[in-house]
Structures are given as structure tokens and as C-alpha cells.
Amino acid sequence: MPHALRVLGYRIAELLNVCAVYLGIAVLVTLVMVFTLAPLRTQVQQIHYALLNTLRPASVDNVLYAMLVSGDDDNRAMLESLLGIAALPPTDTESGEGEQTDTTAAVAGGDAINFARLLRKSIEEGGVEGITPEQERALRSYLARKYRIASSVAGALISTVFIVAKEMNLDPQLILAVIAIESRYNPYAESHVGAQGLMQVMTRVHKDKFTEFSDGTIAALHPIANIRVGSRILRDCIDRRGSIERGLACYVGATGPNDGGYGAKVLAERRRIALASGIPVGR
Known part of the structure; x- marks a missing residue:
């Protein structure tokens, strides 16, 4: 036992x-x-x-759709059928309008059909107002290679940035540098605090700036809308603080002079962009 x-x-x-x-x-x-x-x-x-x-067929303001639209005729026909539209808007050559008018309308519209038009223009024609074709090609090559994005997408984003920069009286290479540091050109990037898109816009703070877009704050994930709103915020920050350096500190949310090195990173990337493209740095 x-x-x-x-x-x-x-x-x-x-x-x-x-x-x-x-x-x-x-x-x-x-x-x-x-x-x-x-x-x-x-x-x-x-x-x-x-x-x-x-x-979602009702809102085609998306870079993925835009990439489809910028492809071959079969892809475009498939997308047009999917969206239930007769055809994409004509290019400048077809409509007889100038490039700046068409492209400015695309940026102002903020939807993906228009971003698709920028992509298609980037593939078929290229060219950005204010810089030479050689500078545009060098800038496109630098962004595409460093940030692993399609060359056509880089071209469309460059066109968008140069138009918005002129509208906001900003150096376009500064905007490109902010995008590089904020999101590395990922339009769907989102930080742990909720900053979204290419320029990492805080949608809950700047909700009022998205009222011009039919999708509201979800437009922060759309390249054109994000660049427009982010550039407007950057312009406001520079105006309030009185300089680009202080404006960048404001943009990143620093309340004092110490921005944790953010401004130095942006300005260093702007210099690299200028060196790679041969475009003089503006103020």
C-alpha cells in the first residue's frame, strides 16, 4: 500500500x-x-x-486605381468598365488645352481619376513647368531609386508638388523633402499617433482642411489631397514662426526650438534632392 x-x-x-x-x-x-x-x-x-x-466604385481617388489607369489600353478598358464610365478624360493634346490648365485642374480636383491623368501624362510626355526635362528626369530617377517607387508615380508626384508649391509659395524641393522624411513616399503610411499619408497629416487636428474633398478625412490617404493639405499646414507654420527652420519645428509638433533633429533631416534631404536634380534650392 x-x-x-x-x-x-x-x-x-x-x-x-x-x-x-x-x-x-x-x-x-x-x-x-x-x-x-x-x-x-x-x-x-x-x-x-x-x-x-x-x-469602392463611387470614389476612385486612389493611387492603386491610378496605376491601373496609367497602364496599357486593356487595363484602362477594364477599369473604365469596372467604374461604369465611358472613357477617361482626354489628355491635353486631345482636348486642345494647355498642360498647366489640365494639370492644375487635376491637382485642384484631388481625385484619383485626375491623379491617373498625371500618371499617364508622366508616362507619355513628362515635363514639369519651371524645370528642364533633364532636371525632371534626374529628380524622378532619384526619388524612384531611393524610395522604391515607380518612375511614373514619381513623375506624377513631382508634377503635383510643383503645382501646389507654386500655389502655396513654397519651395517644391522642401515639400518633396518633407514627404521623404515623413513617409518615404508611402501614401498609406500611418504613425502611432494617427498621422496619415505622404506628409503625415494629423487628420483629427486638421479635419476642417478636408472639407473640400468629398471623402472627408479619408482623403488624407490620397496623394493629391494629402500634398495639398500638408503643404497648406507647412505654409501656415512657416508664416507663424517666421522661418523655414522654425516652421518645420511647428510642422512636426515641437512647441519649442528643439525639434529632435527633424528640421535638420528635412533640410539635408532637400539639399540631396537639389544636388541630384540640379535644381537650385528656393526659399
């Missing part, structure tokens, strides 16, 4: 040891999930929003 009790005690002890091991594994897995699931959930949510926006 005592022997049987000892054997039973050993068995119970072994069972408890096994349970303890599995409990430890369960606790470890739980801790790993706690620390990794939140970022994953955020990424999945961003992808979910992007897909919803892409698949």
Missing part, C-alpha cells in the same frame, strides 16, 4: 510538472501576442481601409 501511494504521488508530481510547462508556454505565447498583435492589427486595419477605398 505505501508503495502504491508513492507511485501515485510520483505520477501526480509528473502531471503537475507537465501542466506547469504547458502553462508557462501558454503565458509566453500570450505575452508575445499582447506585444505584437496591436501593431499587426493596426497594419491589417490600414490594409482593410485601403482595399475598401480601392474597391
Whole structure:
């Protein structure tokens, strides 16, 4: 009888040891999930929003649609059929209007059909008002290579930035540098505090600036709308603080002179962009 009790005690002890091991594994897995699931959930949510926006026929202001539109005739015909539209708006050559008029309208409109027109123009013609074709090609090559984006997308973004910069009286290379530091040219980037898009606009703070767009603050994920709103915020910051350096500190949310090196990073990237493109730095 005592022997049987000892054997039973050993068995119970072994069972408890096994349970303890599995409990430890369960606790470890739980801790790993706690620390990794939140970022994953955020990424999945961003992808979910992007897909919803892409698949929604009523609002085609999306760079993914724009990339389709800028492709070959079969892709364009497929997208036109999907969207239920007869045809894309004509290019400048077809309509007889000047490039600046057409492109300015595209930027002012803020929708993806218009961004698609910029992409198609970038592929078929190129050319940005205010700089030479050689400078535009060098700038496009630098952005496409460094930030791993399609050359046509780089060209469309450059066109958008130069038009908006003229409208806001800003150096276009400053805007391009801000985009580089803020999002590395990822239109769907979102920070842990909710800043979104190419220029990482805080939509909950600047909600009023998106009233001109039919989609409201979701337009922060659209290249043209984000550049327009972000550049307007940057212009306001520079005007309030009195200089580009202080304006950049304001843009990044620094209340004092110390911006954590943000301004230095932006200005260094602006110099690199100017050196790569051969475009003089403006003020």
C-alpha cells in the first residue's frame, strides 16, 4: 500500500510538472501576442481601409486605381468598365488645352481619376513647368531609386508638388523633402499617433482642411489631397514662426526650438534632392 501511494504521488508530481510547462508556454505565447498583435492589427486595419477605398466604385481617388489607369489600353478598358464610365478624360493634346490648365485642374480636383491623368501624362510626355526635362528626369530617377517607387508615380508626384508649391509659395524641393522624411513616399503610411499619408497629416487636428474633398478625412490617404493639405499646414507654420527652420519645428509638433533633429533631416534631404536634380534650392 505505501508503495502504491508513492507511485501515485510520483505520477501526480509528473502531471503537475507537465501542466506547469504547458502553462508557462501558454503565458509566453500570450505575452508575445499582447506585444505584437496591436501593431499587426493596426497594419491589417490600414490594409482593410485601403482595399475598401480601392474597391469602392463611387470614389476612385486612389493611387492603386491610378496605376491601373496609367497602364496599357486593356487595363484602362477594364477599369473604365469596372467604374461604369465611358472613357477617361482626354489628355491635353486631345482636348486642345494647355498642360498647366489640365494639370492644375487635376491637382485642384484631388481625385484619383485626375491623379491617373498625371500618371499617364508622366508616362507619355513628362515635363514639369519651371524645370528642364533633364532636371525632371534626374529628380524622378532619384526619388524612384531611393524610395522604391515607380518612375511614373514619381513623375506624377513631382508634377503635383510643383503645382501646389507654386500655389502655396513654397519651395517644391522642401515639400518633396518633407514627404521623404515623413513617409518615404508611402501614401498609406500611418504613425502611432494617427498621422496619415505622404506628409503625415494629423487628420483629427486638421479635419476642417478636408472639407473640400468629398471623402472627408479619408482623403488624407490620397496623394493629391494629402500634398495639398500638408503643404497648406507647412505654409501656415512657416508664416507663424517666421522661418523655414522654425516652421518645420511647428510642422512636426515641437512647441519649442528643439525639434529632435527633424528640421535638420528635412533640410539635408532637400539639399540631396537639389544636388541630384540640379535644381537650385528656393526659399
